[in-house]
Amino acid sequence: MKGNEALAKAAIEAGCDAYFGYPITPQSEVLEYLAREMPKHDRIVLQAESEVASINMVYGAAGAGFRAMTSSSSPGISLMQEGISYLAGAELPCLIVNVNRAGPGLGTIQPGQGDYFQATKGGGHGDYRMIVLAPSSVQEMADFVFLGFDLADKYRNPVMILSDGAIGQMMEKVTFGKFKSTRYEKPWATVGKSATRERNYITSLHIQPEKMEKHNLKLEAKFRVMKETEARFEEISTGDAEYLFVAYGLSSRICHKAVDLAREKGIRIGLLRPITLWPFPAERLLQLAGQVKFMMSVELNAGQMVEDVKLAVNGKTPVYFYGRLGGMIPTPEEIVHQLETVIHEHHEN
Amino acid sequence: MSIMKTEEEVITKEPNLLQGALEDHALPETKLTLPENNVCETEDEYELVYHRPVPLLDVNMHYCPGCAHSLVHKLLMEVVEEMNIQDKTVGVAPVGCAVFAYDYMNIDMTEAAHGRAAAVATGIKRLMPDKYVFTYQGDGDLAAIGIAETLHAVNRGENILIVFINNAVYGMTSGQMAPTTLMGMKTTTTPFGRTNEAYGSPIRMSELISPLPGAFYVTRQAVHNAPSVRRTKKALQNAFKYQQLHKGTCFVEIIGNCPSNWKMTPVESEKFIDYEMVKTFPLGDVKLPKADDLKNLTEGQ
Ligand SMILES: Cc1ncc(C[n+]2csc(CCOP(=O)(O)OP(=O)(O)O)c2C)c(N)n1
Numbered sequence: 001m002k003g004n005e006a007l008a009k010a011a012i013e014a015g016c017d018a019y020f021g022y023p024i025t026p027q028s029e030v031l032e033y034l035a036r037e038m039p040k041h042d043r044i045v046l047q048a049e050s051e052v053a054s055i056n057m058v059y060g061a062a063g064a065g066f067r068a069m070t071s072s073s074s075p076g077i078s079l080m081q082e083g084i085s086y087l088a089g090a091e092l093p094c095l096i097v098n099v100n101r102a103g104p105g106l107g108t109i110q111p112g113q114g115d116y117f118q119a120t121k122g123g124g125h126g127d128y129r130m131i132v133l134a135p136s137s138v139q140e141m142a143d144f145v146f147l148g149f150d151l152a153d154k155y156r157n158p159v160m161i162l163s164d165g166a167i168g169q170m171m172e173k174v175t176f177g178k179f180k181s182t183r184y185e186k187p188w189a190t191v192g193k194s195a196t197r198e199r200n201y202i203t204s205l206h207i208q209p210e211k212m213e214k215h216n217l218k219l220e221a222k223f224r225v226m227k228e229t230e231a232r233f234e235e236i237s238t239g240d241a242e243y244l245f246v247a248y249g250l251s252s253r254i255c256h257k258a259v260d261l262a263r264e265k266g267i268r269i270g271l272l273r274p275i276t277l278w279p280f281p282a283e284r285l286l287q288l289a290g291q292v293k294f295m296m297s298v299e300l301n302a303g304q305m306v307e308d309v310k311l312a313v314n315g316k317t318p319v320y321f322y323g324r325l326g327g328m329i330p331t332p333e334e335i336v337h338q339l340e341t342v343i344h345e346h347h348e349n
Numbered sequence: 350m351s352i353m354k355t356e357e358e359v360i361t362k363e364p365n366l367l368q369g370a371l372e373d374h375a376l377p378e379t380k381l382t383l384p385e386n387n388v389c390e391t392e393d394e395y396e397l398v399y400h401r402p403v404p405l406l407d408v409n410m411h412y413c414p415g416c417a418h419s420l421v422h423k424l425l426m427e428v429v430e431e432m433n434i435q436d437k438t439v440g441v442a443p444v445g446c447a448v449f450a451y452d453y454m455n456i457d458m459t460e461a462a463h464g465r466a467a468a469v470a471t472g473i474k475r476l477m478p479d480k481y482v483f484t485y486q487g488d489g490d491l492a493a494i495g496i497a498e499t500l501h502a503v504n505r506g507e508n509i510l511i512v513f514i515n516n517a518v519y520g521m522t523s524g525q526m527a528p529t530t531l532m533g534m535k536t537t538t539t540p541f542g543r544t545n546e547a548y549g550s551p552i553r554m555s556e557l558i559s560p561l562p563g564a565f566y567v568t569r570q571a572v573h574n575a576p577s578v579r580r581t582k583k584a585l586q587n588a589f590k591y592q593q594l595h596k597g598t599c600f601v602e603i604i605g606n607c608p609s610n611w612k613m614t615p616v617e618s619e620k621f622i623d624y625e626m627v628k629t630f631p632l633g634d635v636k637l638p639k640a641d642d643l644k645n646l647t648e649g650q
């Protein structure tokens with residue numbers, strides 16, 4: 001099954017009540033699949049007039065207490081940033097999927113990871129955070145939909161799945177039925193004020209600075225809990241590792257291959273794959289910094305996650321970067337070659 | 350604020366055309382006369398002639414004196430009360446002076462980003478088709494930044510009510526030009542008056558959307574005098590009721606006074622509507638439902 005379709009199917013199984021989207025390559029399959037399948041399950045699916053409209057339809061549906069979702073690719077996700085900020089400000093849970101293509105601007109429809117900053121540092125305005133899940137397989141495209149919706153509901157906060165054009169388009173085996181969808185009580189939802197409760201209103205507006213700061217601090221407390229408890233990652237061959245790749249999504253798959261190739265050559269390298277890009281698995285990286293001679297962040301961008309790796313290890317170990325841009329995808333051999341070059345330089349210094 | 354014919358006049362001639370209009374059409378002073386002995390002796394003698402609609406929260410509003418927003422809020426809540434649909438109504442507030450509408454209406458409400466109310470309402474209504482969903486939006490919100498969301502919501506025939514307060518300016522941000530600003534009208538961003546060369550002409554939203562098959566009921570009203578208030582109330586009543594039919598979007602445009610940014614007294618602003626605004630924005634129904642479509646309408650709830 002295609003990554004995008006696995007994700008779409010998972011949305012139905014995870015109890016997604018409504019999907020709003022706008023076509024863009026390389027993720028249009030999500031909208032197409034759901035346009036076909038959602039009505040069979042009495043769910044709502046709508047092709048919006050723009051990504052601006054999609055995200056605001058999500059805002060309305062999420063505010064009414066429903067599981068709502070949208071997906072797009074980089075240029076469309078840029079248009080959603082205002083809405084994402086409002087969702088976070090108003091504490092509305094929803095799932096946003098970015099099947100990252102390379103940019104900037106219209107860029108190319110080939111895969112990229114150039115939206116890392118936008119996703120993890122808050123592409124929208126104001127102080128907010130959102131959990132960002134980075135699948136590296138078609139199976140994870142499906143699994144993270146369940147996880148994403150649950151985390152969104154748990155924290156009343158938008159959650160993003162940051163995938164890329166390759167994971168979205170590739171075909172792999174995928175199994176369903178591993179997870180069940182959970183239903184959360186949403187007494188805050190705008191469903192019509194019953195006589196027995198106060199009115200519900202959803203807003204991100206707190207005009208008095210005292211109240212706004214209070215709201216900010218409340219959000220920050222929530223983000224702190226996320227940071228402390230929700231960091232997820234996978235380790236490959238780190239036990240005896242002298243060197244460490246840090247890579248997510250598509251580049252982590254290539255690095256996985258590169259680890260095997262390098263080990264065949266006797267280079268003891270491991271891989272840490274962040275599954276959540278925010279919160280970032282900084283703690284574990286700091287531990288590994290005491291073990292390895294250096295780390296190398298491999299990304300399909302000009303060097304974005306590498307900044308978080310550097311922050312995490314805080315100078316305890318050197319951090320190198322290797323990246324390809326514009327939709328170009330490095331081969332495992334290319335990465336091993338880079339690794340060897342850096343090892344050589346490293347030992348010369 | 351002034352209405353000017355040419356740029357030259359604008360610069361050389363102050364005050365403005367309106368000044369003349371006001372003098373020409375000065376209304377007679379009204380005097381309130383009470384009967385000599387107008388004190389009721391016992392409770393039975395009282396007759397309740399008016400009460401604040403219960404769904405309108407008993408709080409001070411932040412609106413300027415003479416502003417249309419407060420009046421329209423009250424009318425909306427009167428309709429909600431009369432139809433007994435407080436528990437089935439969800440409102441969407443705009444970004445504009447009515448941004449705090451949810452502080453005044455005792456119903457479930459959502460605050461939308463600037464211009465996005467129709468999309469937000471779409472999200473709500475699609476998931477809860479039996480609820481009464483309305484947006485409340487200004488002209489900047491609806492006709493400038495949110496025109497795409499508005500047109501497409503109407504074109505899809507979303508079964509929502511769009512309440513559109515057209516006051517020809519950006520009220521909240523203190524009087525900049527709106528898409529509905531009259532030709533020649535001075536605003537803080539058209540200090541010499543709106544010109545066609547620079548900004549085109551005022552957008553008539555009601556006329557623009559009414560040809561769309563998704564538009565079920567489109568009307569333009571005002572709230573600047575007692576008869577217009579009554580007509581607006583009727584329009585809102587109809588628009589709420591029509592949602593039961595699931596036949597399309599109801600669009601109630603209301604020409605609203607913004608005395609503060611028109612730089613007028615409330616009374617002057619009423620006259621400005623009568624003598625200037627209606628020339629560009631004629632009041633009345635723009636599109637009425639077909640009688641056939643209204644067959645299944647139940648009265649009230
Ligand atoms: C994206 C964005 N742009 C600009 C603003 C600033 N802004 C707030 S209200 C407003 C105009 C409101 O005018 P209108 O919709 O006519 O409402 P009124 O105040 O006249 O009732 C603007 C431009 C904003 N809040 N968000």
Ligand code: SF4
Binds near residue numbers: 416446607608609610
């Ligand atoms: S600025 Fe205008 S629209 Fe805003 S509250 Fe005052 S009178 Fe009303």
Ligand SMILES: [Mg+2]
Binds near residue numbers: 487489
């Ligand atoms: Mg206005």
